[in-house]
Amino acid sequence: MAQFPVLVEVTLRPGIADPQGATIERALPALGFEGVEGVRVGKAIRFIVEAPDADTARSRVDDLCQKFLTNPVIEDAKVTIE
Amino acid sequence: MKVGVVVFPGSNCEFDVMEGVSAAGGSAELLWHGDSSLGDVDAIVLPGGFAHGDYLRPGAIARFSPIMGEVSEFARGGGPVLGICNGFQVLTEAGLLPGALQKNAGLKFLCRTVDVRVDSTKSVLTSGASVGQVLRLPINHFEGNYTCDPRTLDELRAQDRVVLRYADNPNGATDDIAGICSPQGNVVGLMPHPERASDELLGSTDGLVLLRAFLSVPVGPLT
Numbered sequence: 001m002a003q004f005p006v007l008v009e010v011t012l013r014p015g016i017a018d019p020q021g022a023t024i025e026r027a028l029p030a031l032g033f034e035g036v037e038g039v040r041v042g043k044a045i046r047f048i049v050e051a052p053d054a055d056t057a058r059s060r061v062d063d064l065c066q067k068f069l070t071n072p073v074i075e076d077a078k079v080t081i082e
Numbered sequence: 083m084k085v086g087v088v089v090f091p092g093s094n095c096e097f098d099v100m101e102g103v104s105a106a107g108g109s110a111e112l113l114w115h116g117d118s119s120l121g122d123v124d125a126i127v128l129p130g131g132f133a134h135g136d137y138l139r140p141g142a143i144a145r146f147s148p149i150m151g152e153v154s155e156f157a158r159g160g161g162p163v164l165g166i167c168n169g170f171q172v173l174t175e176a177g178l179l180p181g182a183l184q185k186n187a188g189l190k191f192l193c194r195t196v197d198v199r200v201d202s203t204k205s206v207l208t209s210g211a212s213v214g215q216v217l218r219l220p221i222n223h224f225e226g227n228y229t230c231d232p233r234t235l236d237e238l239r240a241q242d243r244v245v246l247r248y249a250d251n252p253n254g255a256t257d258d259i260a261g262i263c264s265p266q267g268n269v270v271g272l273m274p275h276p277e278r279a280s281d282e283l284l285g286s287t288d289g290l291v292l293l294r295a296f297l298s299v300p301v302g303p304l305t
Contacts, residue, residue: 019189073182
């Protein structure tokens with residue numbers, strides 16, 4: 001068994017309102033940051049998974065994302081095996 | 083009828099629900115989320131609060147609590163199950179109701195009394211009300227903005243499963259949805275708190291029409 005460091009980035013799906021991102025975006029001009037748009041706020045989750053190989057690690061993490069780390073109704077996950 | 087009120091670490095409306103059930107003429111007992119049995123209760127309420135601190139997402143961890151397997155089986159067998167506020171979030175995370183509750187449009191925690199319209203009486207919660215009846219009920223939430231994919235919304239409407247809608251949408255919820263039910267009508271989730279509108283001292287008794295209906299469900303599996 002090898003150990004694979006994993007990074008899961010959870011973001012709201014396109015079309016799902018992101019009031020936190022919108023609020024940050026609205027605040028930027030007041031702070032002098034012009035020309036910034038498309039702010040979206042998500043979560044980064046790091047952990048280490050044990051698996052015989054990287055493919056197995058990825059499929060275990062995909063399953064974990066589907067069942068627990070994201071709510072597929074409103075969220076997407078991007079998985080990086082590092 | 084005896085109602086079991088499930089307490090998760092971080093629940094905070096369990097005693098309000100006990101009081102509300104009592105005001106509506108029923109009896110209630112607390113069940114612990116770590117229990118693996120529902121005992122001899124005839125109905126289940128998942129109360130409001132912040133189960134497991136709302137970590138990850140509201141309801142995301144609560145749905146894995148040992149008692150939730152029993153609650154799911156009870157619900158699938160036709161038993162009456164009510165999720166209020168955080169309880170509604172737990173029911174969607176557990177897959178007992180479709181859709182999800184996202185953050186309120188406007189990024190504000192909302193704590194006020196709102197008008198809610200009964201739009202379907204085919205659920206165990208609304209069977210004692212009439213369609214079009216407007217109820218004054220408190221809301222108290224940050225993630226109460228109901229959302230679902232268009233196909234689910236069509237299904238909910240076609241099957242008359244949107245039981246409650248906001249008269250004046252406070253949180254951006256899709257189609258003004260405040261509460262929905264399962265296809266059989268025995269599982270209901272809503273963001274407003276009927277238990278906090280169960281006594282004149284609380285400013286409204288409109289929740290009683292809902293709680294009384296819930297308590298009058300015939301005991302035993304639906305036919």
